[in-house]
Amino acid sequence: MKMQWTVLIALLFALLTAVFAVINVAPVQVNYMFGEASIPLILVILGSVLLGGLIIGCFSLVREYKLQRRIRALEKQLDAQSQLQKEPQSPALPETAKPSAEPSEPVEE
Numbered sequence: 001m002k003m004q005w006t007v008l009i010a011l012l013f014a015l016l017t018a019v020f021a022v023i024n025v026a027p028v029q030v031n032y033m034f035g036e037a038s039i040p041l042i043l044v045i046l047g048s049v050l051l052g053g054l055i056i057g058c059f060s061l062v063r064e065y066k067l068q069r070r071i072r073a074l075e076k077q078l079d080a081q082s083q084l085q086k087e088p089q090s091p092a093l094p095e096t097a098k099p100s101a102e103p104s105e106p107v108e109e
Helices: 002-023 041-086
Strands: 027-031 036-040
Touching: 002 041, 027 041, 036 041
Parallel strands: none
Antiparallel strands: 027 036
16 A cells, blocks of 8 residues: 555655646756756756656665665675574583582481
8 A cells, every 4th residue: 555655645746747837848058067058947947857866776686785785784694593493402511519408417326
């Protein structure tokens, strides 16, 4: 259900961006560090949205990669612990003489 809401919100955002971009088609002056150009505002808006989406996508991929590595490490740790539990226990060492709970009587000679 969460994925459906995410897709729905993304589509709504795309629709709003497209409508906003189509309304603003007038040419604008864009100043780059090395020059300037006059391009339609629709291209500036769509280019900005696309660049923002690519940046967010890259951060998302890096985060997912880190999470996958963490999952693999934890699965290995879990496997190692389960292997330790499956190994047979070594037989208990024979108990040495325990002091009895009853008081011992003195030995008479």
